[in-house]
Amino acid sequence: MPGADYKLANLLGLETSVRRVMLYHQGCYAGGTVLRTAKDLAENNAGARVLVVCSEITVVTFRGPSEDALDSLVGQALFGDGSAAVIVGSDPDISIERPLSSSSQQPKRLFLIQQVPLPETCVSDWNSLFWIAHPGGPAILDAVEANSI
Secondary structure: OOOHHHHHHHHOOOOOOOOOOOOOOOHHHHHHHHHHHHHHHHHOOOOOEEEEEEEEOOHHHOOOOOHHHHHHHHHHHHOOOEEEEEEEEOOOOOOOOOOOOOOOOOOOOOOOOOOOOOHHHHOOOHHHOOOOOOOOOHHHHHHHHHHOO
């Protein structure tokens, strides 16, 4: 059965010979994995452009509350569906390609806090939204560490 990669290539009108790579069950780790893979593909194939599409569909795990499945309820509260796409390449054609962002010596800062502010108190203009909150946190990592073998 063709996967989502085949369907997406078809929807975009790409040739059936286009090379596709599917990475499954990566969770929050997927972003790093796919970007590393895309970088390797772009750098090792002169002039290549790699379309990266990530999608996490957690709604398929939705279930009603149950005392026997509190972990499912916690997972549904912490995580949700989401998708993103980016094109990765090397050797840019500067006549038509412009980066949307660049690395600098002053990277974005990450602040870990226990009390996450409500979006309404942080954003006065939704068009200038430049922050993201990950619903997970140290408690998840501490629990994994405490229960690891």
